[in-house]
Amino acid sequence: MKILVTGGAGFIGANFVSYTLRNHPEDRVTVLDKLTYAGRAESMARFKRDPRFRFVKGDICDHDIVDHLVRGSDAVVHFAAETHVDRSVTNASEFVRTNMLGTQNLLDACIRNGNTRFHHVSTDEVYGSLGPMGLFSETSPYDPRSPYSASKAGSDHLVRAAFHTNGLPVTLSNCSNNYGPYQFPEKVVPLFITNLIEGKKVPLYGDGANVRDWIYVEDHCEGVDRALRDGRPGETYLFGGRAERSNAELTNILLFEMGMSSDMIQRVKDRPGHDLRYGIDFSKAEKEFGWYPKTPFLHGIRRTIAWYRQNTAWWKPLKQEDWFSSGVYSEQEKNT
Ligand SMILES: NC(=O)c1ccc[n+]([C@@H]2O[C@H](COP(=O)([O-])OP(=O)(O)OC[C@H]3O[C@@H](n4cnc5c(N)ncnc54)[C@H](O)[C@@H]3O)[C@@H](O)[C@H]2O)c1
Secondary structure: OOOEOOOOOHOOOOOOOHHHHOOOOOOOOEEEEEEOOOOOOOHHHOOOOOOOEEEEEEOOOHHHHHHHHHHHOOEEEEEEEOOOHHHHHOOOHHHHHHHHHHHHHHHHHHHHHHOOOOEEEEEEHHHEEEEEOOOOOOOOOOOOOEEEHHHHHHHHHHHHHHHHHHHEEEEEEEEEEEEOOOOOOOOHHHHHHHHOOOOOOOOEEEOOOEEEEEEEEEHHHHHHHHHHHHOOOEEEEEOOOOOOOHHHHHHHHHHHHEEEOOOHEEEOOOOOHHHHHHOOOOHHHHHOOOOOOOOOHHHHHHHHHHHHHHHHHHOOOOHHHHHHHHHHHHHHOOOO
């Protein structure tokens, strides 16, 4: 299969390319990525010599590039997005442009090309926030609460509209919080790990009671691969890690695993509109194609810490980015 992977220079996209090249020797992968601050050519360096891999720098909103690349593909797996909730609070327009208009541009090209298979990668955040009980499922009502999750919700609806209106063979997956190698160090797990390696404190939002369900990125990649090959057109599949942890618990686990004390925690003002809890019922994917998250949380966390310890050359330059010295991140620090 010839697969066009959008956002393949990002965290999950790069891990997905690696997964595909390892597990499907007959496949060919083209990555289309704009290389925003979150897209790293270095994350794709290991595929460079593989003749089955090709990288094209470009924007998913660009009609001509997208049209050309979709014409040469059997399937599109769509990861490209603006993804950081905090950045969406201060610059929502870019999220609407890439996440909604970019997705529609890809769908239009797939329709023009005679209905190319399309898998859309989305987030559990489209369902809003849970109380202390219950889980999200594929039938949960949409209730996005940040510009990021609203733009992802919009893209999900556009993908389903292309299925119902144009008969485009689509599948969707909505996944919980990922962690693992090659994640940009603005997100909580790599931010905390890299801060601790650098001897810096970790900024914990509010009372740390917000709960996320953590999934190791490799498990998510396997789920996307299974949905692409075995999912039923028009269907949505939820993926989760069966590892709900509050932010305070996550922080204490990282501190313990890295041999540090709670003195390294710096309490910061909470994120505006911070969702309380996400939790996932992934039984549909389990029933339909036998998927479940295989990596135990502690095992995944230890692998992730080891990767960031061994790959300082990958992440150190990224922490020079303006985000770490201005904008929301520093505002939060000032407000403590
Ligand atoms: N990280 C998570 O925990 C998580 C959880 C569930 C779903 N998702 C979804 O998975 C996908 C990938 O997330 P990630 O964490 O790898 O994101 P990321 O921010 O690490 O990577 C996004 C990639 O998209 C590229 N990109 C952005 N705008 C583009 C554009 N206009 N044209 C082409 N490329 C563009 C960036 O350069 C980058 O390489 C996203 O759609 C996200 O919503 C992420």
